[in-house]
Amino acid sequence: MSFMSCPIGGRNLALRVRFQESSSLHSQSLSAHGSHPKESHKPKLIPTVFVATTSIGPTVDTNRVEVLMAPCTPAPQPLGPKASGAQKQHSAHKRAPPGYNSQPSSASTSSLQPSSRLPKKAASPPKISVNGLGGRFVLEAEKPLSELCSWQIGGPARFASTARDEATMRALVRHAKDHNLPLVVVGKGSNVLFDDRGFAGVVVVNRICFVKEVPHEASREPTLETRNFHPLTPSARAADPSATRSGAGTNRGEEAESFHLFRAGGGMPFDRLGWHTVRRGWGGLEFATGIPGTVGGAVFMNAGANGMCAWDLLHSVEFLTKDGELKEWRKDSGELDTFDYRWSPFQDMPDLAAITAATFRVKRDPDARDNALQLLSRRRQTQPLKDRTAGCVFRNPEVEGAPSAGALIDRAGLKGMAIGGAAVSQLHANFFINERRQGENATAAELQSLILAVKVHIKQETGYDLEEEIRLIPYNGNHLPGGDQEGHW
Numbered sequence: 026m027s028f029m030s031c032p033i034g035g036r037n038l039a040l041r042v043r044f045q046e047s048s049s050l051h052s053q054s055l056s057a058h059g060s061h062p063k064e065s066h067k068p069k070l071i072p073t074v075f076v077a078t079t080s081i082g083p084t085v086d087t088n089r090v091e092v093l094m095a096p097c098t099p100a101p102q103p104l105g106p107k108a109s110g111a112q113k114q115h116s117a118h119k120r121a122p123p124g125y126n127s128q129p130s131s132a133s134t135s136s137l138q139p140s141s142r143l144p145k146k147a148a149s150p151p152k153i154s155v156n157g158l159g160g161r162f163v164l165e166a167e168k169p170l171s172e173l174c175s176w177q178i179g180g181p182a183r184f185a186s187t188a189r190d191e192a193t194m195r196a197l198v199r200h201a202k203d204h205n206l207p208l209v210v211v212g213k214g215s216n217v218l219f220d221d222r223g224f225a226g227v228v229v230v231n232r233i234c235f236v237k238e239v240p241h242e243a244s245r246e247p248t249l250e251t252r253n254f255h256p257l258t259p260s261a262r263a264a265d266p267s268a269t270r271s272g273a274g275t276n277r278g279e280e281a282e283s284f285h286l287f288r289a290g291g292g293m294p295f296d297r298l299g300w301h302t303v304r305r306g307w308g309g310l311e312f313a314t315g316i317p318g319t320v321g322g323a324v325f326m327n328a329g330a331n332g333m334c335a336w337d338l339l340h341s342v343e344f345l346t347k348d349g350e351l352k353e354w355r356k357d358s359g360e361l362d363t364f365d366y367r368w369s370p371f372q373d374m375p376d377l378a379a380i381t382a383a384t385f386r387v388k389r390d391p392d393a394r395d396n397a398l399q400l401l402s403r404r405r406q407t408q409p410l411k412d413r414t415a416g417c418v419f420r421n422p423e424v425e426g427a428p429s430a431g432a433l434i435d436r437a438g439l440k441g442m443a444i445g446g447a448a449v450s451q452l453h454a455n456f457f458i459n460e461r462r463q464g465e466n467a468t469a470a471e472l473q474s475l476i477l478a479v480k481v482h483i484k485q486e487t488g489y490d491l492e493e494e495i496r497l498i499p500y501n502g503n504h505l506p507g508g509d510q511e512g513h514w
Contacts, residue, residue, distance in 0.1 A: 153184075160196035162186050164227070170219040171466065173211060173230060175317065176415045176459050178469050179219025180500075182228040188292075189232045191351070191381050198378040199349045201227045207502025208347070210379045212292055212319030216326065216415050220500040221469045231292035231321055233381055236301050239286035283389045286340055291321030291380040295328065298385075303397045308390025309338045311397040315404045317416065321380035326494075327369045331400055336364040343382040344371065351381070367420050367494055409452045413459040418476060419491040430491055431455035433483050444478065445471035473497070 153164045164186050170179030184206070188194035194210075201208040207226030211217060285307055289298045298320060299313030312333040316323060323335045324342055341355040354360035363370045371377050390396075404410070419430035434440070434454035442449045443460070446467030450456040457475060459467045480491045 155200065160192040162188070162193050162197055162200075168228065170223055170228065173228065174214030174217050174219060174415070175413060176214075176218060176467075176472070177413050178221075178459055178466055178472065179498075180221050180223030182224045183226055185228045185230070187230045187232050188379075189234070191233060191345070194229065194231070194233065194345060194379050194381060195349045195351075197227065197229050198345060198347060202347055208378065209498055209502065210321075212322045213294065213317060215317045216322060216494070217496045217498055218415065218469055218472060219498050222500045224498060224502065225500055226502050229379070231319065231379060231381075233290035233292040234294075235290045236293060236298060237288045239288055239384060285387055285389070286384050287387060288382060288384040289320045290382050291319065291324075291343075293320045294318075295320055295323045299397065302385075302387050303393035306389060306391055306393060307387040308393035308396070309333075309387040310385060311393055311400055314397045315400055320383050324380055324383050325369055325371050327364050327367055329367075334364075334366075336361065336369075338385040338387060339364075340384040340386045342371075342380060342384075344380045345378045346376045347378045348376065349378075366423060407453060409450045409456050409458060412450065412456070413461075414450070414456045415495050417455045417494050418457050419455055419480075420494045422489050422491070424489070427489060429455070433487055433489060433491070434479060437482055437486050439479055439482065442475065442479070444475040447471040447475045449475070449479065 151166045153166065155162055155164055164184040166184055167181040168185035170182050170185075171177045173179075173182075173185070186197055188197055198208065200206075207224070208229065209224060209226065210229045210231055212231045287298070287302055287307075295313045295316045295318050299310040299316075302308075302310045303314065312330040313323070313335075315330055316328050318326070318328060322328065324339065327335050329335065329337075339356055339361055341353055342361065343351065343353045345351055356362075361370075371380065417430065419434075421427070421429045422433075428436070431454045434449065439449055440451050440454050446460045446462045446465065448458050448460050450458050457472060459472070461467075476493065483489055483491050
């Protein structure tokens with residue numbers, strides 16, 4: 026076992042690495058000093074345990090990080106002690122944001138006092154009722170973010186709220202802007218990693234949940250023909266740029282009556298929308314029945330599975346800007362043409378606040394329900410659905426002939442690798458699990474250290490650069506993907 030402090034991405038990263046070969050253990054280290062592995066006649070060492078301390082920050086250049094195949098002298102001071110129990114507890118001192126002009130009730134005001142005036146065990150975080158522009162909403166102070174994401178990791182949000190309709194969402198967005206507070210919108214939190222310190226702004230949970238069938242006349246509108254788009258097969262796109270993708274969304278001259286439109290709220294669970302359509306005999310969204318995010322998140326990430334993606338069925342998207350303006354983009358107007366593999370133009374939209382609704386175009390298919398059940402059965406066999414995960418951690422390499430990210434990690438023998446309470450799934454190598462150990466969750470630092478260790482190993486073993494599919498949400502809201510918006514997951 027060895028320790029070393031490495032400057033990575035402008036930060037010192039303390040790493041402790043243990044390698045194992047058959048029955049013997051060999052101490053190794055990770056370094057960023059440009060060293061090279063020793064001679065190839067040495068026995069190949071497989072990493073079994075990585076322990077690291079770091080914090081969420083900029084992407085690390087894995088070309089500057091190498092695994093040394095030689096022992097390392099232990100540093101005089103290894104990893105720092107874990108945070109004490111007092112540090113892990115949420116601060117009991119609740120305060121309103123600077124410039125806060127609302128007038129909460131006397132009960133709310135009394136609850137925002139220092140911890141010495143509060144009972145030892147508060148029943149729940151204090152809540153502030155606000156009359157914002159366009160609507161009334163409630164802000165909950167010091168909301169544990171571990172309760173708002175599928176990884177169940179993250180410190181407290183300064184404020185959190187829930188928007189169940191467009192008016193409330195608009196009021197929350199305007200309130201955050203007026204008080205200069207960072208804003209992030211989540212849905213089911215199934216694709217995000219919050220900071221251990223939490224979030225120093227407002228976290229809004231999108232619960233705009235509805236499904237409506239669009240009048241039949243509107244469903245006769247043809248969509249644009251697919252324009253050289255292969256969102257799920259980057260290798261095919263590179264090999265044959267002139268080819269068109271098969272699947273829904275392509276106008277092939279079918280009778281208009283065989284298509285139908287469903288409009289769903291941005292907070293609607295994507296899998297529920299999928300089941301809603303297939304049970305009524307409409308095909309196309311069978312793949313959605315296995316995706317745990319929301320409609321807004323699926324659009325934002327262009328989520329997909331089994332050879333299909335959200336773009337294939339999209340008809341239009343409604344979204345809210347940070348100025349509170351509601352806009353709509355339509356495929357038949359060419360505004361949704363730039364979608365790509367796990368990417369949408371909303372990810373590069375700095376003034377995006379929230380995706381409030383999306384309309385999908387589906388096709389009559391009597392076998393849709395049976396097809397969805399088959400996909401669900403396969404998913405149960407190949408993915409750790411009962412564990413605390415955030416879906417696939419890495420995107421598949423966009424290189425012709427490249428294996429999937431999960432296959433690369435599996436072939437490298439990294440299944441089961443663990444850092445603290447964070448571990449690579451034994452069932453699906455691209456799923457990282459929050460393993461509760463001794464009653465404590467994994468931390469965001471442990472998960473990010475595990476992500477870094479896997480990226481470094483895959484880069485050195487195969488030459489492939491793995492890119493995160495999950496969204497890292499920094500504490501202060503700076504450098505959030507898509508401005509201050511992470512995509513409703």
